[in-house]
Amino acid sequence: MRHTYTCQVRWSDVDAYGHVNNVTYFEYYQEARIAFLYDLGAWAVEAGSEQLVVARLTVDYRRPILFRAEPFAIDSWVTRIGTSSFDVRSQIRDGHEVLSSAVAVLVGFDSRTARSRPVNADERAVLTSVLEPER
Amino acid sequence: MRHTYTCQVRWSDVDAYGHVNNVTYFEYYQEARIAFLYDLGAWAVEAGSEQLVVARLTVDYRRPILFRAEPFAIDSWVTRIGTSSFDVRSQIRDGHEVLSSAVAVLVGFDSRTARSRPVNADERAVLTSVLEPER
Amino acid sequence: MRHTYTCQVRWSDVDAYGHVNNVTYFEYYQEARIAFLYDLGAWAVEAGSEQLVVARLTVDYRRPILFRAEPFAIDSWVTRIGTSSFDVRSQIRDGHEVLSSAVAVLVGFDSRTARSRPVNADERAVLTSVLEPER
Amino acid sequence: MRHTYTCQVRWSDVDAYGHVNNVTYFEYYQEARIAFLYDLGAWAVEAGSEQLVVARLTVDYRRPILFRAEPFAIDSWVTRIGTSSFDVRSQIRDGHEVLSSAVAVLVGFDSRTARSRPVNADERAVLTSVLEPER
Numbered sequence: 392m393r394h395t396y397t398c399q400v401r402w403s404d405v406d407a408y409g410h411v412n413n414v415t416y417f418e419y420y421q422e423a424r425i426a427f428l429y430d431l432g433a434w435a436v437e438a439g440s441e442q443l444v445v446a447r448l449t450v451d452y453r454r455p456i457l458f459r460a461e462p463f464a465i466d467s468w469v470t471r472i473g474t475s476s477f478d479v480r481s482q483i484r485d486g487h488e489v490l491s492s493a494v495a496v497l498v499g500f501d502s503r504t505a506r507s508r509p510v511n512a513d514e515r516a517v518l519t520s521v522l523e524p525e526r
Numbered sequence: 527m528r529h530t531y532t533c534q535v536r537w538s539d540v541d542a543y544g545h546v547n548n549v550t551y552f553e554y555y556q557e558a559r560i561a562f563l564y565d566l567g568a569w570a571v572e573a574g575s576e577q578l579v580v581a582r583l584t585v586d587y588r589r590p591i592l593f594r595a596e597p598f599a600i601d602s603w604v605t606r607i608g609t610s611s612f613d614v615r616s617q618i619r620d621g622h623e624v625l626s627s628a629v630a631v632l633v634g635f636d637s638r639t640a641r642s643r644p645v646n647a648d649e650r651a652v653l654t655s656v657l658e659p660e661r
Numbered sequence: 662m663r664h665t666y667t668c669q670v671r672w673s674d675v676d677a678y679g680h681v682n683n684v685t686y687f688e689y690y691q692e693a694r695i696a697f698l699y700d701l702g703a704w705a706v707e708a709g710s711e712q713l714v715v716a717r718l719t720v721d722y723r724r725p726i727l728f729r730a731e732p733f734a735i736d737s738w739v740t741r742i743g744t745s746s747f748d749v750r751s752q753i754r755d756g757h758e759v760l761s762s763a764v765a766v767l768v769g770f771d772s773r774t775a776r777s778r779p780v781n782a783d784e785r786a787v788l789t790s791v792l793e794p795e796r
Numbered sequence: 797m798r799h800t801y802t803c804q805v806r807w808s809d810v811d812a813y814g815h816v817n818n819v820t821y822f823e824y825y826q827e828a829r830i831a832f833l834y835d836l837g838a839w840a841v842e843a844g845s846e847q848l849v850v851a852r853l854t855v856d857y858r859r860p861i862l863f864r865a866e867p868f869a870i871d872s873w874v875t876r877i878g879t880s881s882f883d884v885r886s887q888i889r890d891g892h893e894v895l896s897s898a899v900a901v902l903v904g905f906d907s908r909t910a911r912s913r914p915v916n917a918d919e920r921a922v923l924t925s926v927l928e929p930e931r
Contacts, residue, residue, distance in 0.1 A: 399669050401688065401692050402541075402542075402691065402692060402695050403541070403547060403549055403688045403691060403692070405541065405542045406537075406538070406540065406541070406542065407537075407540045407541065407542065407543075407544050407593075408542075409542050412538060413822070413826060413850050413853065414538055414819070414822040414823045414826055417818070417819040417822045418671065418673045418819045421672065421673060421818060421819055422671050422672055422673070425672050426730070444857070445818050445857055446856065446857055447854065447855065447856050447857065448818065448854070448855050448857075449852065449853070449854040449855075450852065450853050450854075451851065451852050452849070452850055452851055452852065452853075458542075460696070534804050536823065536827050537826065537827060537830050538823045538826060538827070547691075548687070548691060548715050548718065549684070549687045549688045549691055552683070552684045552687045553684045553806065553808045556683060556684055556807065556808060557806050557807060557808070560807050561865070579722070580683050580722055581721065581722055582719065582720065582721050582722065583683065583718075583719070583720050583722075584717065584718070584719040584720075585717065585718050585719075586716065586717050587714070587715055587716055587717065587718075595831070672811075672812075673811070673817060673819055675811065675812045676807075676808070676810065676811065676812065677807075677810045677811065677812065677813075677814050677863075678812075679812050682808060684808055728812075
């Protein structure tokens with residue numbers, strides 16, 4: 392089960408080459424990931440000092456994204472759940488065509504101890520519901 | 527006495543026309559204004575619930591700003607001190623040539639009452655030291 | 662007749678105070694203005710070397726904009742048509758409440774001569790259709 | 797031999813958590829990489845239709861970057877030169893402490909054929925001068 396975020400391109404996102412700037416993809420993926428985790432309830436279960444932080448982001452560029460009124464779709468799902476971290480895979484799509492793909496590694500973080508913490512039982516439950524491991 | 531901020535253009539600031547985007551000017555002016563007020567000590571005197579908020583910003587565009595390694599200068603000074611607000615005038619310069627000009631109206635704000643408040647005596651003292659009224 | 666643009670707040674738009682950053686308002690207004698002029702056909706009539714450039718932007722801040730999934734509305738209309746320039750007034754709304762207001766002065770520009778030019782007859786026709794002069 | 801770029805944090809780069817936003821790291825790395833390739837002359841040798849495009853970007857987050865007047869350093873060097881692509885490694889430093897690390901995969905691209913192309917002899921020469929392979 393994949394989450395779909397509707398991504399509206401801003402004219403300000405377009406750089407001197409007339410394409411959405413490489414940097415802006417990270418903004419798009421961040422918006423999609425926040426909506427994904429929020430809708431999933433993984434932020435509702437993040438209680439008190441138990442937070443989630445991004446440890447690593449990787450973006451693959453395939454085809455340029457151009458400015459247009461019609462939005463693009465960004466699908467997100469979980470590909471790995473470890474002891475204290477998990478992976479979110481996202482794809483920017485125009486219909487069936489994948490324009491870019493990304494992986495974010497998120498880590499459980501305890502703001503009281505300022506150290507990493509295990510993924511808790513509530514998080515594990517909701518994340519497992521959208522788990523789609525990669526071969 | 528005018529404050530000078532050194533403004534480094536980022537390639538990301540440049541839009542599809544090859545110029546620094548209109549929107550980015552506001553980012554430049556914001557950076558210059560924060561540095562100005564900070565260096566002036568107007569933020570040091572802003573104590574407890576007594577804050578400053580921007581009520582209005584106006585930017586005039588004269589000449590395009592192009593990407594280059596050499597930074598531009600942004601001069602700032604105060605042109606008006608009223609009862610509960612004051613004006614900061616700023617200019618983006620390339621040597622002696624003014625590329626753009628702006629005015630920000632800043633208002634004293636009390637975060638406890640969530641209402642505007644008078645410019646206090648400490649603020650008035652430092653602001654007066656850089657006052658250069660416009661005809 | 663006012664044009665309405667649907668403005669989706671991005672989490673990236675929010676600053677250290679938890680509000681949409683002052684600078685981002687200019688991005689919102691730029692997006693709304695481009696959509697307005699495009700839908701109006703004022704960009705269709707902008708032919709060859711006859712362009713429109715922004716000469717001045719003024720933004721008034723009234724109430725903070727907070728991050729939320731539900732979009733805000735930005736209304737735009739024309740308040741003045743001069744010989745070689747015109748004014749676009751825009752407002753960011755949450756239902757009936759106006760959160761911010763802006764005026765952009767747009768100027769006809771001839772890229773061949775690199776000088777200002779009169780608003781042409783086609784532009785004047787479409788702009789007049791959305792003219793709502795301010796008292 | 798590593799290239800060092802001086803990175804000035806803007807107040808606008810700081811998000812609702814009071815840290816430089818995750819997304820902005822990509823802007824920093826982009827600025828550093830452009831300066832690196834430009835100073836290296838890898839853009840001077842990029843002639844006519846022979847361009848370089850980013851195929852993949854990975855960023856590791858270690859410690860938050862906070863707003864301050866003093867700039868940070870971003871070091872860049874080449875870690876791999878393949879047939880039609882090469883890797884640029886970059887690190888954001890505060891003195892000796894590494895705050896974040898990144899790898900960009902750049903690919904030779906021919907804008908005439910719209911296909912990838914081999915790294916040419918001139919590019920290979922300058923890139924080899926800053927090559928520092930990873931174990």
